[in-house]
Amino acid sequence: MNLTPEQYKSVTIGILEGFKENSTKHYKAACEELGIPYEIINFVSPDWIKNIEQSKADIFVAQPEVWVSVEKQMFDEKFYFLVNAMGKKLYPSFNEFFIYENKRNMAYWLEINKMPQPVTKVLYLRYKKLKDLLPCLEGFDFPLVYKTYIGSAAAGVKILKNLAETKKLLKKIIKKGFVRSPGNKKDVQWGYAIFQQFIKDAKEWRVIKIGDSYFGHQKLQSGGFHSGSNKVGWYDPPKELLFLCKDICDKGNFSSMALDVLEDKDGNYYVSELQTIFGSYDSSQMYIDGKPGRYIFKEKDKNWIFEEGYFNQNYSHNLRLEHAVSQVLRERQQNKAN
Template sequence: MLSYKTIIAKNIRHLMPPPIRNFLLQHPATFSARGEKWREENPYRNESQEWLAPGDSKYQFGIIKEFWHLHWPFIAACRDLNVSYKIIDISGPDWLDVLKKSGCDAFLCRPSVQYKTWKEMYDEKLRIFSAIDPRIIFPDPEALWIWESKRRMHYWLDAHNIPHPKSWVFYNKKYAIDFASQCNLPIIFKSNMGSGASGVIIFDNRGSLQRHITHCFSKGYSTYRRIRNDREFGSVFLQEYLQDVREWRTVRIGNSFFGYEKGSCNGLHSGSKRFFYGQPPDEVLHLTKKITDIGKFMSMNIDIFLTSDGRLFVNELQAIFGQSGSREICRVDNQTGRMIWDKHSEKWIFEPGTFCQNYLCNLRVETLIKLLDTRKNISATPQVTP
């Protein structure tokens, strides 16, 4: 039976006008109730923290615990695929020993991003552990480090010469105000963390933009999805506004590629919940493959703007992304499936089927198994002495 807090958290979005709803969502009590709601929706919350697959399981995976139990699709995937697992909590001071002595062959992780400090904890600990231990963390720590940070994503895209909308990051209020006094309008403000357009504001008034910048540097900024005191201070992220663009969401998990077009609402594609299906354009898939090959990313969502004159710009990189249950996200001629790059014909091939079970976590677990199998085969290959 759902608690009264869970009932409130589930219905607050639908019962109140947006300004009141957003104010209440940031309240500490509501934030706590939202966490309780998600934990109660974990179908495995009352089961053992370790599960041994019946029969023969080649590997045991460590599933790193997420604060609101959003790790549960990894549990479902391991059970579907008959892979043993163990839930691992790295939030304590003994986290390093917990990982070292877990006995797991690899780790699956979906970091918490509801609170800035939580995300920082995962970023710090996963990067430190990956530097001293050869076991695979999936998705990889580099991809998870980029996830939910507009600044890091911008720096990464810049460093690898990937086309993306012009962006400016300011750590000095005066420089930001001076820029705002002469930049082209409209211009977009984005919070460093935030999904579903929750931290996106389009400014077409110079005075409003400058007041917002002052607010960010003096009082800080927080989206309605985060607790009120979890504010971003001392920096501002601004991005050029591209008119009349289409946006494709593409996904790579292992060597499977997916894509659909995102509709827009009030000038924004993120959070519109409008989807259009069809075979993704080859140039969009090519760019997705190029970026993920450069980063060696085996679990990545890339949102790509397509301008009216055919140019492509990357809008988002996300190792984990919003996905509704087992909704199939690639459909061609009313068939669900995935896109595969055929290196022999050098063409994209559509393969019909269902591949998105448990929020795509089945495919993530299958990809991790293949990575471990490949590593095992390489280590077993006899080395020829020259």
Template sequence: MKIGVIITPERKRENIINAFKDLDIEYDFIDLMADEWDSYLEKDYDGYLIYPPSFPDEWKSLFMKRLFLLKDMLKGKSLPSLDSIIMYESKITMHDYYKVNNLPHIESHSFYNYQQAVEYGKKCRLPVVIKEDSGSGAIGVKIISRRQQLLRVIRRSFLLNNKIRKYNSIKSIKNSLKAKLYPYKIFLDSKKQFLPKSSNSSGVIHIQSYVKIKNEWRVIRIGDSFFGHKKLEDEKGFHSGSLNKGWGHVKSDLLNLVKEWSDKLQLESMCFDIFEDYEGNYYINELQVMFGTSTDAQLIVDNKVGRYLFNGGWVFEEGNFTRNGCNNLRIELLIEGLSGYRDC
């Protein structure tokens, strides 16, 4: 068996390589950004793992276009699905997905019409949350409480750019500097082959209603394995990007919802970042087919690393199931799916 790994230069590969070594499976990396990307069509792979780019927008657009051209070749033989990938690192597309599929989310509006954005800005309830379309870990997120400030941001987003710049702490300055230098890191890591550049986008603004959040949860499903933990606040009150985890059992009602949503929409490999308000309501904040793993474990209960399985009810099983950034599980899930595909 040989797997084609469809990937871009900015994606780290060490965990992927180690996972294939663990499972003793052959693989090739397929660089979808290369000029000769189509040469891989001549090779025969049993299946495909897909690792979409998170940056920049031009790479994401080209990646999706080329995947679409390959959709017949990938059908039934790839992980994750194209539906899962299309919304990756795009808050606007995620919220479109929530609306189309009736998933619980905080009310949001994406304006491409300047006059509509201004009219909404004049009458909407404050505060609101402004979000860039892409950007992880609370980067590109701003809470606005004053009407005139909101209208200024709307005008700037259409006439200049919609990048959110925050320099109100040492951490925000470091994050901004890191974001500016990230393309050059990719350039050096790729042995001076690829230099992606951020574009100053304009002509759109994404405005989300403000809801007081009690907790944010991360729940991961890969096949039959479920993991989860709380995402604790940082000093600025943001859960996302704090890297602070609250270990322990995940609420069974939340696990039930994630299983219900993922079963219905066939999201067999997905990370759910979910808000819980003070009334106990759940809202999906983000869906990510690729997600950071700042710790090896993604579920720890009573100091034991493990996972949840559903067997008429939720059962905790001890073990190290998230090795190599969950890539072992991804590969195993792909192979399991390929077996079912051949049997059809």
């Protein structure tokens, strides 16, 4: 949807401020670039409810910092009441944020919706002995992947080579917990463990949907991990991956989502991450034959059309704001019609 300057000016954005400047910086820049009125709302304040009640914003946006578990919990709790008790609009949606930086929730969602992922098991360890846990790992081959529920750029990920390493890790988690590295030493992960199938010799793709725009590129490996390598392969993403991204976003009614997808040597795909907010430092998240651009899906022809241009400015928030404003305008039209 191509919006006019008047349409942008007709919607006020509420930018929810977190703990750091980065939580508002990119959204502020995007609002100013697009000419959208905005407010900054202190969302971490004890008076956050009053702050929301006093706001004139039509829709709220956020870029949460979730480096430690308590911050993730705070945002989830406040987002829940913002949407479900106060009736406010949030972009991306509460459901997208609920999955964000929570590998347990993501694994449950993917399994329930029959989406491809590496075999994943979430174990809860309280009051359980090691001998009671080991049968839960039957069917896994080594090496085996362990993950904490929170953590990006491969933080909190361990590759376990054998059963002895797995037992040692489980004993540690049961006894004193696990601290991911890099991470906060006070943010001890205990009481649970996430184990996942290791996909050998895998390529990793990142496929992105924001509104009606789709992007893709390959994440190259460094130090044994693709995530956090900051190495990018600007290859044309396979159309099967674009359709997988579309299927997932249609199923979840997701507006802004990045999929990290592993491709094994036989060409099978496995979703390893779903992130509604993601690293987006380049002003284009896709280059085809050196040209920046995006894919648009044409429903009538069931075909993907490449549009050249730069679409990911300001951490991709320009696109998010365009879509958020479109949602508000569409709802206004529907209310008028009724």
